Amino acid sequence: MRAVARDVAFFVEHLKGQVADISFELAGRARALAGETGGRSVAIVVGEGARALAGQVACDVAVCVDTPEVARYNPLAYAGAVAAVARAREPFALLFGNTSQGLDLAPAVAAALERPLLAYCREVRVEGEKVVGVSQVYGGKVMVEAEAPAGAVVTLMAGAYPADAGRGAPGAVEEAAAAVDAARVRFKALIEPEAADVDITKQDVLVSIGRGIQSQDNIQLAVELAEALGGAVSASRPIIDAGWLPKARQVGKSGQTVKPKAYLAFGISGAPEHLEGMRDAGLIIAVNTDPKAPIFDVAHYGVVADLFDIMPALTEKVKAAAG
């Protein structure tokens, strides 16, 4: 087995000069784990302005890489930089968020370092010389507890640990000048989302539809219900990928995070990537034909039924009640 140090390292993700919430979640957990391994929590911050970004993150040491090759996000260069820092320190565990950047970097770094990887973790622990993760797989329907030897790379789901524990400042800041191979990937531009006809993040009520809606024509049913409630229609990713609604209506990991007073989910299974965008809604009511759909784990109220029976009946009743 390879020799590893006691430190617990984590990757600090940022975009447009903002540290992502997930990084604070990792910081808090890394500090707790380092308490158990007897090491330090080490933040790895890569990119332009790394030092300033590191200043917000609670950790024992922040290692900053701020060279021209990593000025903008570049998966090849970033993976190279993180791998170089990790190689020099051999952390007990190296944490990433299970995010768009994490999906690029965690496997690449794990492969480069020949370290095992525990992905999709909702929980990570240290047990003796092992790293133990509890992952959420099969669209949230099954959990798996798995272990890896010390040295493992781990990706954590958003919301697995509180962010507040990770806000603060580093005990010490170091600079690292990792030589990285960046030339084969070039950052060109950051494209802002197109202006939306309706801002789903500002609605009190969202009628949200998933693949259970079956066809584009059926979306009209949801529109009618949303109108009766004075809200708007949002959707899961497959509805957007099918071209049935604009991208601005997508709720979830690669869409919008919404917090309406009421979120009515029809025919949405509740995959972790969807839940990430709506689990904090004030009231969640889910209608699904599958009694085991994970959406019922976050919903306040659930109905096991065909949405085509419930939706029109509800529209009628809402119209009647609103007079």
Added chain:
Amino acid sequence: MNIIVPIKQVPDLVEDLEIDASGKALDRDWLKFKMNEFDEHALEEALLLKEEHGGQVTVLALDTGDVDDSLYTALAKGADRAVKIVGDFEQGVSSRQAANILAQALRGMEYDLVLTGVQAVDDLDGQLGPLLATALGVPSVSVVAGVQVNGRTATVKKEFAGGLVAELEVDLPAVLGIQAAKQPPRYAPVSRVRQVMKTASIEEIEAGDPGAAGIEVRRMFKPETGKRAEMIEGSPEEVADRIVAILRDRGLIKG
């Protein structure tokens, strides 16, 4: 242009998932498999690129069971070659092992682009794309929606949260993890698939060394249902009345 699309069979999540007697794996007897939905997008993007630039699309699968239908369907949609990697996969294959096996197979093939699905619902040890790219020594980008090729470079759109997109330029050959194709995946009529089954064939190659698994599953379990929703029962009208009452209590319905 040579495009390789590795495809994977995953359990259909609409079905019940039961855990087997070992407590460490799903009971395969009850599972219905289908092609990973993001692989449908990867294949679509590959076919669109072929239509634009010419070349060849090869679908590649590890023979973990039930892959033939998906391979024939890919041929029916317009893929040129279907290759099945055979070996002893009884104990399951992790993403890392699949990456090792695919890397060895790809060393004997010509490729400009490898388009994988962004992720599958069953992997525990990370996404195959970046693992494969590292093994091959080529760059990779994940969470890609939209690929444009100009000569020896690809311009890709990588999605972040909130609808934000990064445009990246990548030298070929490269591995891209496809989240969504430029248009919804095409459909292959059953009659066409049947015809392809009669006329086309699936090539077979032997798997190389998968290497060690790296992680060990201790147990598999269903998520706790303690926080489960309060279930509303009754006829559609009764359910609707109850929901109206709940919304009205919260001031979300006037009147």
